[in-house]
Amino acid sequence: MLSLDDFDYDLPPELIAQTALADRAASRLLVVSRDSQQDRVFRDLPELLREHDLLVFNDSRVLHARLFGQKQTGGQVEIMIERPLGDHEALAMIRASKSPKPGSRIRVADAFNVDVLGRAGASGEFFHLRFPPQDTAVNYIERYGKLPLPPYIEHAATEADETRYQTVYARELGSVAAPTAGLHFDDALFEVLAARGVNKAFVTLHVGAGTFQPVREQDLSKHQMHRELYSIPTETVEAIGRCRAAGGRVICVGTTAMRALESAAQQGPLKAGSDETGIFITPGYTFRVADALITNFHLPKSTLLMLVSALSGIDTIRRAYAHAVAQRYRFFSYGDAMFLEKQS
Numbered sequence: 001m002l003s004l005d006d007f008d009y010d011l012p013p014e015l016i017a018q019t020a021l022a023d024r025a026a027s028r029l030l031v032v033s034r035d036s037q038q039d040r041v042f043r044d045l046p047e048l049l050r051e052h053d054l055l056v057f058n059d060s061r062v063l064h065a066r067l068f069g070q071k072q073t074g075g076q077v078e079i080m081i082e083r084p085l086g087d088h089e090a091l092a093m094i095r096a097s098k099s100p101k102p103g104s105r106i107r108v109a110d111a112f113n114v115d116v117l118g119r120a121g122a123s124g125e126f127f128h129l130r131f132p133p134q135d136t137a138v139n140y141i142e143r144y145g146k147l148p149l150p151p152y153i154e155h156a157a158t159e160a161d162e163t164r165y166q167t168v169y170a171r172e173l174g175s176v177a178a179p180t181a182g183l184h185f186d187d188a189l190f191e192v193l194a195a196r197g198v199n200k201a202f203v204t205l206h207v208g209a210g211t212f213q214p215v216r217e218q219d220l221s222k223h224q225m226h227r228e229l230y231s232i233p234t235e236t237v238e239a240i241g242r243c244r245a246a247g248g249r250v251i252c253v254g255t256t257a258m259r260a261l262e263s264a265a266q267q268g269p270l271k272a273g274s275d276e277t278g279i280f281i282t283p284g285y286t287f288r289v290a291d292a293l294i295t296n297f298h299l300p301k302s303t304l305l306m307l308v309s310a311l312s313g314i315d316t317i318r319r320a321y322a323h324a325v326a327q328r329y330r331f332f333s334y335g336d337a338m339f340l341e342k343q344s
Contacts, residue, residue, distance in 0.1 A: 001219075002220060002282065002283060002314075003218045003219065003220065004215055004217065004218045004220065004301050005218070005301075006314065007300065007301050007302070007305045007306055007309065008300045008301050009300050009318070009321050009322070009325070010325070011300060011325060011331060012325070015325065015328065015329065015330060015331045015335075016152050016330075016331050016332055016335070017330035017331060017332060017333070017334035017335040017336075018153055018154060018155065018334065019155075019160075019334060020160070020161075020164035020165070020183065020334045021334075023186075024042075024164075024168075024183060024184050024185065024186045024189075025041075025042045025043035025184055025185070025186055025188070025189050026041065026042065026043070027041070027042045027184050027330070027335070027336045027337055028040070028041060028042070028329055028330070028336040028337070029041060029042045029044060029045065029184075029336065029337050029338070029339060030320060030323070030324055030329065030336065030337070030338045030339070031048060031338075031339045032312060032316060032317075032320045032338055032339065032340050032341075033316075033341070034312075034313065034316050034343065037319070037320055037323045039327065042184045042189075042336075042337055043189060043192075045189065045193070045294075045339070046189075046192045046193050046196050046198065048339055049193065049196065049198045049251070050196075050197075050198075050248065050249070051196065051197030051198070051248070052197060052199070052243060052246035052247060052248030053198050053199070053243070053248045053249045053251055054198075054199045054200070054201060054239055054240060054242075054243035054248055054249070054250050054251065055193070055198060055199070055200045055201070055251050055253055055294075056200075056201050056202070056203060056236065056240075056250060056251065056252050056253060056257045056261065057167070057169060057179075057182055057185075057200060057201070057202050057203075057253045057254075057257060058179040058182065058202070058203055058204065058205050058253070058254055058256040058257045058260065059167075059169055059170060059171050059172050059202045059203070059204055060170065060172050060173075060174055060175040060179060060204050060205060060206050060207065060256070061166060061170035061171055061172055061173045061174070061175065062147065062148070062165060062166055062170070062175050062176065062177065062178050063081060063138070063141055063142065063145065063148075063173060063174060063175065063176055064141055064142050064144075064145030064146055064147055064148075065080055065081035065141060065145055065148045065176040065209070066078070066079070066080055066081075066145055066146040066147070066148040067079040067080075067081070067108050067109065067141065067144060067145045067146070068108070068109065068146075069106045069107050069108040069109065069114075070106065070107045070110075071096065071100055071104065071106055071107075072104060072105055072106075072107075075096055075097055075098060076096070076097075077094055077095065077096040077100065077106055078094070078095040078096070079092050079093075079094055079106070079108070079114075079129075080092060080093040080094075080095075080148060080176065080209045081141055081145070081176060081209070082126050082176065082208050082209045082210070083174065083206060083208060083229065084136075084137045084138050084141070084174070085128075085137075086137075087136045087137065088130060088131050088132075088133055088136065088137055089117075089128065089129060089130050089131065089137060090128075090129050090131065090137045090141070091120055091121070091126040091127070091128060091129070092126060092127050092129055092209075093125065093126060093127070093209050094127050099127075100116045100127065101116065102116055102117060102118040102119070103115075103116065104116045106129075108140075108144060109144040111144055112131070112132050112140060112144070113132065114129045114130060114131055114132075115129065115130040116128070116129060117129065117130055122224060123224075125210075138173060142173075147161055147162060147165060148176050148177065148209075149161060149165065149333075150177060150212060150332065150333050151212055152299075152332055152333075153333065153334070164183065164334075165178050165183075165333075166178060167179065167182035167183055167185065168185060168186055168187060169182070169185070169202070170182075172204045172206075172231075174204075174206035174229070175205075175206045175207040175208075176207060176208060176209050176211075177207040177209075177211050177212070177333075178207075178333065179205070179207065179253075179254045179256045179257070180254065180296050180332075180333040180334075181253050181254035181255070181257075181294050181295045181296055181337060182253050182254055183333075183334075184294075184337055185253070199239060199242075199243065199248075201233075201235065201236040201239040201240070202233065202236060203230065203231065203232050203233070203236055203257055203260040203261060204230060204231040204260070205228055205229070205230040205231075205256040205257070205259060205260040205277075206228055206229045206230070207228060207256060208226050208227070208228045209226075210225075210226025210227075210228075211226065211228075213226065214301065214302075215301055215302065215303060220280075220282055220306070223280065223303070224278075225278040225279065225280045225303065226278065227276050227277065227278040228256075228259075228276065228277055228278075229274070229275075229276055230259075230260040230263060230264070230274065230275060230276070230277055231260075231273070231274040232260060232261070232264045232270070232271070232272050232273060232274075233272060234272040236272070237270055237271065237272045240261075240270060240289065249291040249292055250289055250290055250291050250292075251290075251291065251292040251293070251294065252290045252292070252293050252294070253294045254293075254294065254295060255293070255295055255298075255304050255307055255308075258281075258289075258290050258293055258307070259277060259279055259281070259307075260277070261289040261290060262279060262281065262287065262288060262289055262290065263275065263277035263279045264289075265288040265289050266279070266288075270288070270289055280303060280306075281303075281306065281307040281310050282306045282307075282309075282310055283306070283309050283310045283313075283314055284310065285310045287310075287311065287342055290311070290342065291341065291342050292339065292340060292341045292342060293308065293311055293338075293339075293340045294337060294338070294339055294340075295308060295337065295338055295340065296331075296332060296333065296335055296336070296337055296338070297321070297324060297329065297331040297332060297335055297336065297338065298332075299332065305317070308338075308340060311340055311341075311342055311343070312340045312341065312342070312343055313343045316343070320338065324336075324338075
């Protein structure tokens with residue numbers, strides 16, 4: 001039985017990347033196999049891929065999901081949007097000295113009011129908010145909110161973050177955290193990949209605020225994943241079929257793209273459509289769609305570290321992370337990347 005401690009490792013704090021490199025493709029790339037690690041640069045990626053390989057990207061765009069306001073009692077609050085609900089409502093996490101009560105109102109950015117309708121979520125971790133009817137909730141969030149950088153990045157979002165914490169292909173607005181493996185791609189790299197006959201396709205998975213919640217259970221079978229919305233276009237299912245027929249590999253760019261595809265194939269062949277997923281991938285999982293993964297380095301004891309261990313093997317990932325620490329790779333959202341293949 002695996003426990004939470006099986007996915008711990010020592011990370012010097014100075015290896016947590018606080019800013020993005022100016023050149024997206026200049027990040028380092030650790031190529032991992034069962035027996036070795038190879039140190040490359042991300043723009044070398046086309047040399048690792050073959051004609052007919054398919055890269056699958058998550059095209060979700062980050063909302064300005066961090067809002068600041070004041071309760072009717074005068075207390076300050078910080079609102080982190082989890083997801084919009086229709087045109088005028090949203091689920092959110094709220095940080096305050098005392099939680100707002102159902103029926104109360106919060107003044108946001110000294111510009112508009114939101115009504116607190118009640119609690120939501122499996123354990124009541126979210127608040128159900130209603131925005132004014134004069135505009136959509138998304139428009140209010142985008143106009144008055146701040147870019148929600150991860151908690152381990154210690155500076156407030158800057159103008160540079162507005163660009164660098166979005167992928168160059170982001171289009172479907174709805175995430176509260178970037179699908180960070182895609183941050184390494186730029187237009188020049190896409191041109192080289194296309195010239196080598198590497199194809200691309202897209203899914204959408206809107207990353208929720210729960211992605212930063214720690215795993216608190218030593219017994220992993222007791223952990224409850226946060227749920228996220230995803231969508232698989234028909235064009236992507238067809239592209240995967242063509243890739244398979246041509247002998248190519250399906251390579252997920254990021255754990256969110258992988259979770260979307262694997263979720264959509266749980267009940268049989270991969271199908272297009274939209275749904276909600278709480279898939280929890282741990283060692284022993286049988287991958288149905290993904291052959292390989294491009295991903296950043298993940299937090300100790302995180303569900304994403306468990307996912308990459310399921311793909312490539314626990315011992316392989318332990319050696320790779322030890323190598324990355326020894327070689328002073330940059331970790332987490334603004335850090336370097338890995339190329340992982342599915343263990344046979």
